Structures are given as structure tokens and as C-alpha cells.
Amino acid sequence: MFSFAPLWIGYALLLIAIAKYSKSRDALLPGKVSVVIQALAYVATYISAVALVGFGGLCYIFGMQMLLIAAGNVWLGTWFVYRYLAWPTRLWQRKLDSRTPAELLSKAFDSPHIQTFIGIISTVLLIIYGSAVFKGAAVMIAGVLPVSANAALICLVAIVGMSVLWGGLRGVLYTEAFQGLLMIIGVGMLLIALLYEIGGPIAGIKALAALPPTESANNGFMALSSGAPGLNIIFLTLVTSVGIWAQPQLIQRHFALKSMAETKKAAPLAMLALSVVVGGAYFASALSRLLLGPGITNPDTVMPMLVNRLLPAFGQQLFALAIVSASLSTASALLHIASGSLGRDVFKKQLTGWSWRAVVVICTLCSGLFALRSSSIIAIICATSWTLLACAIIVPYLALLIQGPKAGGRAALLSSLGGFAGTTAWYILAYAPTSVKISGFSAPGIIGAIHPLLPGVIVSFAVFLSFSRAWSSVPDKQAAADAR
Amino acid sequence: MFESADMWVLFSGAALLWSTGWSVIKIVRLAK
Numbered sequence: 132m133f134s135f136a137p138l139w140i141g142y143a144l145l146l147i148a149i150a151k152y153s154k155s156r157d158a159l160l161p162g163k164v165s166v167v168i169q170a171l172a173y174v175a176t177y178i179s180a181v182a183l184v185g186f187g188g189l190c191y192i193f194g195m196q197m198l199l200i201a202a203g204n205v206w207l208g209t210w211f212v213y214r215y216l217a218w219p220t221r222l223w224q225r226k227l228d229s230r231t232p233a234e235l236l237s238k239a240f241d242s243p244h245i246q247t248f249i250g251i252i253s254t255v256l257l258i259i260y261g262s263a264v265f266k267g268a269a270v271m272i273a274g275v276l277p278v279s280a281n282a283a284l285i286c287l288v289a290i291v292g293m294s295v296l297w298g299g300l301r302g303v304l305y306t307e308a309f310q311g312l313l314m315i316i317g318v319g320m321l322l323i324a325l326l327y328e329i330g331g332p333i334a335g336i337k338a339l340a341a342l343p344p345t346e347s348a349n350n351g352f353m354a355l356s357s358g359a360p361g362l363n364i365i366f367l368t369l370v371t372s373v374g375i376w377a378q379p380q381l382i383q384r385h386f387a388l389k390s391m392a393e394t395k396k397a398a399p400l401a402m403l404a405l406s407v408v409v410g411g412a413y414f415a416s417a418l419s420r421l422l423l424g425p426g427i428t429n430p431d432t433v434m435p436m437l438v439n440r441l442l443p444a445f446g447q448q449l450f451a452l453a454i455v456s457a458s459l460s461t462a463s464a465l466l467h468i469a470s471g472s473l474g475r476d477v478f479k480k481q482l483t484g485w486s487w488r489a490v491v492v493i494c495t496l497c498s499g500l501f502a503l504r505s506s507s508i509i510a511i512i513c514a515t516s517w518t519l520l521a522c523a524i525i526v527p528y529l530a531l532l533i534q535g536p537k538a539g540g541r542a543a544l545l546s547s548l549g550g551f552a553g554t555t556a557w558y559i560l561a562y563a564p565t566s567v568k569i570s571g572f573s574a575p576g577i578i579g580a581i582h583p584l585l586p587g588v589i590v591s592f593a594v595f596l597s598f599s600r601a602w603s604s605v606p607d608k609q610a611a612a613d614a615r
Numbered sequence: 616m617f618e619s620a621d622m623w624v625l626f627s628g629a630a631l632l633w634s635t636g637w638s639v640i641k642i643v644r645l646a647k
Contacts, residue, residue, distance in 0.1 A: 196624055198631060201631055202628075205634045210634070399641035402637075405634075406635045407635075
């Protein structure tokens with residue numbers, strides 16, 4: 132295993148060098164970045180190792196129905212975003228000269244409190260979520276190199292911390308693009324090896340279709356399951372494809388666009404990269420049952436077992452690099468937006484020089500410390516942070532893009548608070564996979580399988596409508612001031 | 616083979632193939 136150490140050291144040094152030499156003057160704005168870099172960075176931020184290893188393992192259990200998630204990610208999570216959301220976001224950001232998504236909403240709706248609120252939840256949730264991403268990458272490295280997981284973790288946190296600190300948003304985009312490229316190579320290599328082994332895609336699909344149904348794939352491996360497992364797939368598609376619209380680290384990626392024409396160039400590049408990475412990984416993992424047999428109980432072991440079975444030693448290392456790249460690209464995006472949120476949205480600082488360094492160091496240390504400590508509350512926050520943030524941001528964000536800020540600051544702030552509270556309450560009291568562990572309660576039957584994204588967005592939207600200045604007959608203080 | 620595939624899986628597979636083909640055509644056109 133030592134013989135591959137230079138490969139990993141070279142990778143680490145390259146990441147730091149890319150970040151260092153591609154930095155811009157403003158840590159929170161990207162400056163001029165080519166569309167290829169933007170597209171690859173979007174994909175690399177979007178796809179973490181959870182999506183590759185974790186969901187890849189789920190493909191072994193659920194079969195080809197998981198392709199619904201990949202298709203949703205490509206069309207709803209990428210095409211729709213570049214077609215309808217990216218350029219209007221950039222126009223508002225440029226008009227308001229905002230540095231973070233929370234500041235964008237705050238300035239647009241003239242509500243300072245929404246910036247503080249979204250800043251606080253972004254900082255806390257994304258630092259903790261980032262810690263889980265670091266931990267996953269460290270475990271992966273400990274599996275392929277003779278180092279302990281904790282030693283690998285400290286090195287990874289230091290490398291990502293340095294690249295965020297030195298590179299700012301521009302450096303992060305360039306390192307992500309490089310990592311996105313590695314992900315395409317790694318997954319492409321695995322897919323080709325698997326198709327060669329099983330005699331091509333048609334033979335593989337035929338063999339998979341012939342397998343008997345299981346408890347999870349209760350309609351076979353080529354059909355959506357009935358009941359809760361099928362509902363789970365549909366909600367996973369919605370959470371990962373629609374929830375993505377309102378993730379601050381991905382909204383920030385649109386700040387690099389220079390013109391509407393760039394969105395038309397970035398969209399096909401990102402869609403192709405995502406089709407290869409996610410579509411290829413899920414297709415290969417679904418077919419992995421043909422090679423690995425039916426006995427695997429821990430889905431997280433599917434991808435490593437598949438890679439060990441199909442690829443030579445160098446290929447295994449390259450695939451491990453791709454998975455670590457998936458983790459680190461997401462971690463650097465999370466650390467960057469968490470640092471920006473803490474400094475700009477919570478402390479209201481300009482974030483140049485020492486103030487930027489201080490917030491990055493604080494967020495990096497916190498993320499590293501959380502990664503070293505395991506607890507059930509950290510695990511729950513990691514599993515829920517994506518949805519909590521989406522529910523707090525999506526309604527005011529989409530409302531801004533659709534109708535401008537005419538609903539008013541009160542509607543925006545309260546819908547954000549309502550979305551966050553609604554989804555938290557559903558996680559604690561109704562959503563069976565989490566609520567039974569937390570409170571001991573759950574909603575009855577299939578209602579308990581409804582993902583908290585849906586009730587969270589409904590509550591947020593209802594609150595937004597109730598307090599919208601556009602609908603209300605009683606003008607709020609701001610409207611009255613405007614009228615005067 | 617595809618008889619056992621339901622609408623969801625067929626639709627997802629077609630959507631992925633379409634996105635791949637469409638993206639390649641778009642990229643080639645943009646590169647020209």
C-alpha cells in the first residue's frame with residue numbers, strides 16, 4: 132500500500148497548489164471563471180461520497196428504480212436550475228452586490244433578521260454536515276493507505292482548510308473542477324469494467340430482470356417498489372433534486388456566471404458529467420448484485436467490494452481518489468459557505484485578510500472536532516441538514532426569482548422560520564425513521580413515511596402566503612413607510 | 616427483458632440516455 136503514497140501526496144499538494152494559484156481578491160466572490168470549471172464545480176459540489184458510496188449501495192438493494200434519483204438529479208437538479216434559476220439568481224446578486232445567499236435574501240426583502248437566521252443555521256448545519264463528509268473520506272483513505280482514520284482525518288481537514296483559506300471561492304471552484312474530473316474518470320472506469328465482466332448492458336439488464344423480488348425490491352429489480360420503499364425512492368429523488376435548488380453552497384455557484392449565454396453552455400456540460408457520474412455509478416451498483424450475489428447486508432460495503440473485485444490495484448487507488456474527491460469537493464464547498472455565513476451573515480464582517488482567516492480557522496477546527504467525536508445528535512443533524520436548509524430557504528428564494536421582493540420582509544422571514552420549524556417538528560414527531568428514535572412518536576402508517584421536505588415546504592409556503600404583502604389587506608410597517 | 620421494467624424505470628433510463636445524448640450534441644455544437 133505504501134507504493135501508492137506518492138499518488139496521494141501528489142494529489143494533496145496539487146489541491147493546495149490549485150487553490151493557492153487560482154485565488155481571487157474577494158474570498159466570497161469567484162471573479163472570472165470559465166464555464167467548464169463552473170459546470171464541473173457544480174457537479175462536484177452536488178455529488179458527495181454519500182451519493183456515490185451510500186446511494187450506490189442502495190442500488191444493490193433496490194435495483195434499477197434508483198435510476199429515478201439519477202434522472203431527477205440530472206433534469207430537475209441541473210437542467211431546471213440552469214434553465215430557470217441560475218441566471219435570475221446572478222442578476223439579483225449583481226444588482227444587490229451580495230456576497231452570500233442569505234445576504235441576497237436579506238437585501239432583496241429588506242430584512243436583516245433573515246440574514247442572521249439563515250447565516251446561523253447554515254454555519255451550524257453545514258459545519259456538522261461537513262464533519263460527516265470528512266469522516267467518510269478519512270475512513271476511505273484508512274482503507275487504502277496504512278494510516279489510521281484519525282490521522283487521515285487531521286490531514287484532510289488541514290488540506291481543505293488551507294485550500295479554502297488561501298483560495299477563497301475561486302480556489303474552491305478550481306479544486307472542485309479537478310475533483311469532478313477525477314470522479315468522471317473513476318466512475319467511468321468502474322462502469323466499463325463491470326459491463327465487460329457481465330457481458331454488456333443488455334445481458335446485465337436481462338439477468339437482473341430475471342432475479343426474484345425481495346422485501347425492499349418487492350416488484351423486482353426493474354420496477355418501483357410498492358408501499359414505503361417506493362415512496363422512499365420518490366422522496367429521495369425530490370430531496371436530492373429539488374432540495375438542491377436552495378442549498379446555499381450551490382446557490383453561490385451561480386454567482387460566477389457572466390451572462391445568460393454561459394448558463395446555456397454550463398448546463399449540457401454539467402448534465403453530461405452528472406449523467407456519467409451518478410447514472411454510471413447507480414447503473415453499475417444496481418448490476419453489482421449479479422456479481423456479488425444476494426448476501427450483502429451492509430449497503431456501504433457494496434461499492435468497495437465491487438471495486439476490489441473488478442479493478443486492478445492502481446484502478447482501485449484511482450477509484451478511491453475519485454471517492455475522496457467527491458467528499459473533499461463537497462467538504463470544501465461546505466467549509467467555504469459555512470465560513471462565509473459565519474463572518475458575513477452572523478458577524479456582518481467584510482471578510483478580508485485576518486477576518487477571513489479567522490472564520491475559516493474557526494469553522495475548520497469545529498468541523499474537525501465534530502468529525503473526531505461521534506454522537507447520535509451529530510448523526511441526526513448530518514442526515515437532516517440538507518432538508519432543514521432547503522425548507523428554510525426555498526420559498527423566499529423562489530418567490531424572489533418569480534415575483535421579486537414584493538411579498539415583503541416579514542413574509543420572507545416568517546416563511547423561512549416556519550419552514551425550518553415545520554420540517555424540524557415533522558422529523559421529531561411524525562417521520563418514523565427519525566421520530567421513533569427522538570421522541571418515540573410517529574405518524575400512523577404511510578403518513579409516517581412522508582419525508583419532512585414536503586410538510587416543511589408546505590408550512591413555509593402557507594406562512595409566506597399568509598404574511599405576503601401582495602395578498603394582505605393590512606400593510607406592514609415597511610409598506611406603510613413606502614406609502615409615506 | 617424490458618417487460619419486467621415498469622414505467623418509472625423505463626422513464627428514468629430514457630431520461631438519462633436522453634440527457635447524455637442531448638448534452639453531447641449541445642457540447643459539439645457549442646464547440647464548433
